[in-house]
Amino acid sequence: MISIVETTPYDDQKPGTSGLRKKVPVFRQKNYVENFIQSIFDSVAGFRGETLVIGGDGRYFNREAIQIAMRMAAANGFGRVIVGQGGILSTPAASHLIRKNRAFGGIILSASHNPGGPEGDFGIKYNIGNGGPAPEKLTEAIYARSRVIDRYATVRAVDVDLDTVGQLMLGDMTVEVIDPVADYAELMEALFDFGAIRALFAGGFRMAFDAMHAVTGPYAVEILERRLGAPAGTARNAVPLEDFGGHHPDPNLVHARDLYDLMMSPEAPDFGAASDGDGDRNLIIGRGIFVTPSDSLAMLAANAHLAPGYAQGLKGIARSMPTSGAADRVAQKRGIGLYETPTGWKFFGNLLDAGLATICGEESAGTGSDHVREKDGLWAVLLWLNILAARGASVMEIARRHWAEYGRNYYARHDYEDIDTAAAGELMAALRQKLPSLPGQRFGDLAVEAADDFAYRDPVDGSVSEGQGVRVLFAGGSRIVFRLSGTGTSGATLRVYLECYEPDAARHGRETQEALSGLIAAAERIAEISRRTGRDAPSVVT
Ligand code: VG1
Ligand code: CO
Numbered sequence: 001m002i003s004i005v006e007t008t009p010y011d012d013q014k015p016g017t018s019g020l021r022k023k024v025p026v027f028r029q030k031n032y033v034e035n036f037i038q039s040i041f042d043s044v045a046g047f048r049g050e051t052l053v054i055g056g057d058g059r060y061f062n063r064e065a066i067q068i069a070m071r072m073a074a075a076n077g078f079g080r081v082i083v084g085q086g087g088i089l090s091t092p093a094a095s096h097l098i099r100k101n102r103a104f105g106g107i108i109l110s111a112s113h114n115p116g117g118p119e120g121d122f123g124i125k126y127n128i129g130n131g132g133p134a135p136e137k138l139t140e141a142i143y144a145r146s147r148v149i150d151r152y153a154t155v156r157a158v159d160v161d162l163d164t165v166g167q168l169m170l171g172d173m174t175v176e177v178i179d180p181v182a183d184y185a186e187l188m189e190a191l192f193d194f195g196a197i198r199a200l201f202a203g204g205f206r207m208a209f210d211a212m213h214a215v216t217g218p219y220a221v222e223i224l225e226r227r228l229g230a231p232a233g234t235a236r237n238a239v240p241l242e243d244f245g246g247h248h249p250d251p252n253l254v255h256a257r258d259l260y261d262l263m264m265s266p267e268a269p270d271f272g273a274a275s276d277g278d279g280d281r282n283l284i285i286g287r288g289i290f291v292t293p294s295d296s297l298a299m300l301a302a303n304a305h306l307a308p309g310y311a312q313g314l315k316g317i318a319r320s321m322p323t324s325g326a327a328d329r330v331a332q333k334r335g336i337g338l339y340e341t342p343t344g345w346k347f348f349g350n351l352l353d354a355g356l357a358t359i360c361g362e363e364s365a366g367t368g369s370d371h372v373r374e375k376d377g378l379w380a381v382l383l384w385l386n387i388l389a390a391r392g393a394s395v396m397e398i399a400r401r402h403w404a405e406y407g408r409n410y411y412a413r414h415d416y417e418d419i420d421t422a423a424a425g426e427l428m429a430a431l432r433q434k435l436p437s438l439p440g441q442r443f444g445d446l447a448v449e450a451a452d453d454f455a456y457r458d459p460v461d462g463s464v465s466e467g468q469g470v471r472v473l474f475a476g477g478s479r480i481v482f483r484l485s486g487t488g489t490s491g492a493t494l495r496v497y498l499e500c501y502e503p504d505a506a507r508h509g510r511e512t513q514e515a516l517s518g519l520i521a522a523a524e525r526i527a528e529i530s531r532r533t534g535r536d537a538p539s540v541v542t
Helices: 032-043 062-076 091-100 136-146 182-191 194-202 216-227 257-264 293-306 326-334 349-353 377-391 395-406 421-437 517-527 529-533
Strands: 002-006 020-023 051-056 080-088 105-109 121-127 151-155 166-170 173-178 207-210 271-275 282-286 289-291 316-320 337-341 359-362 366-369 408-419 446-453 470-474 479-484 492-502
Touching: 032 062, 032 121, 032 136, 032 151, 051 062, 051 091, 062 080, 062 105, 062 151, 062 166, 062 173, 080 091, 091 105, 091 121, 091 182, 091 377, 121 136, 182 216, 182 377, 194 377, 207 216, 207 257, 216 377, 257 271, 257 282, 271 377, 282 293, 282 377, 282 395, 289 293, 289 395, 293 316, 293 326, 293 359, 293 366, 293 377, 293 395, 293 408, 316 326, 316 349, 326 337, 326 395, 326 408, 366 377, 377 395, 408 421, 408 529, 421 446, 421 470, 421 479, 421 492, 421 517, 421 529, 446 517, 470 517, 479 517, 492 517, 492 529, 517 529
Parallel strands: 051 080, 051 105, 080 173, 207 271, 316 337, 316 359
Antiparallel strands: 002 151, 020 121, 105 121, 166 173, 271 282, 282 289, 359 366, 408 492, 446 470, 470 479, 479 492
16 A cells, blocks of 8 residues: 655755745646655654644645645554644644644645745645744754655555545544634633623624635634624635635735725724734734734733733743844843744744743744744734733724833834845845944944844754844944845845834834834945845835
8 A cells, every 4th residue: 555656856845934935836846745745754753653733724736735745644654644624724723733632743734925826836844743843953854855865655545535524544544634723713712811802892893804815714703703703704805715816915014905004094993903824924903003013022922911821921022033122121121031033933942842931923923922833823813802802992002002111113124025046145145244344334323333143042952043134233222134035936035124212202103114214224325235136125015
């Protein structure tokens, strides 16, 4: 029944910030998926008879990839696969299932916010037994294996029926097709005060949740509408589509523009939110106010104790380096630890496992806690709802009071997408070369105090990750960070992160781009963005 198939390696199966992401036609090459999955199995040991969780964001090619993964799991000796009905599992739901079932690991099929479809993007990510993304040591081992792989194991069998909940056999392996939503919804109910949120909706509170035709649709309908009593239609675009309706399922001000426009209009409901392709990110918009993800992290951390799951307080807060320092001020005031990690959720796992941090976040709209080992879009939305219910205040009031107490970190990210890869590499190399000469230089009112290439030493296992982004730090706490995206699939994407701190409440009503204009000009002069990329403006500002 088991067959060993000869294969030849590909040289481009290097996982990025979050798994291996490529165009669908790349994944469709002969044995491309098989090579990568066998490379995962060859890089971990001790899974005979163990459980593997498999699911994806429902995008084009999801079902085919799942069938391949299940056959290979059976041939490689796994005892059981748990798979979401229809092949659906949001990333945080998969993380929860791995933990709950004490699974050996999980395979998540997703390219997250990247567009889908036959010419769109696809991705494969491996998560370890703690429910979190494979750490760098393991992704490097997988990549090394993929470069020499010469055979893979599979079983010959008809496709598993993914649409019927139930149990069946694939070779000697059990396959359990489960409801993708139930366990996750139960976990949310354990963390938050559903009674208070139900009362909020019963009192006429209105919300718009945009699932962007991605994986969170069924989760949002079940939790917001069925369990919390929000009116039908609160979850919009709630049916997952293989091509996300032709859109990018990226919850930012460009791709979730309709929601933003609604929230800024006179008809705005009380609360607006969206999630991305695989359900691990969130966008939070109050009536008349967009909450930057960095601010959202700080505000959630400052108010988390209002939710039953966090009533004991937080052990610490972790944020990725480019995320603004707003959360640092909350940590400082509470006297708890603040950890600054490289971009990507894989760096939070050790901190959460060791009990050093309870809440983590990234500027890219990822927020989460120790309830799983992934960022979690709906979790953030529900924590906001719990806080709104407990405080009886609007998003606008909560934000204003937060800034008045802690000061405001004006923040924006400017993305230059799909630029020439060589030009992007040269821009970063030139920046790195400039680092020693930057301190002491002035750009308008801004004086450079320090400049470096961020390196991280994991406080738990001592591993070091270098080259994680160029930081230019100015006197007074303003800063610019430059890094290249590790999730794109065509050309390169330059991300420029801009931040300045304003303690004076009288100056908290400024327009963000205006507050950052000095930094925007300095970024151009320091990195020569327009000359090197041929672009005079970013493609996306968030
Ligand atoms: C981006 C974000 C990063 C996030 C990653 C995966 O990475 O900046 O914060 O962890 O996407 O998120 P990069 O390397 O392109 O900057 V997801 O929701 O797209 O899996
Ligand atoms: Co995502």
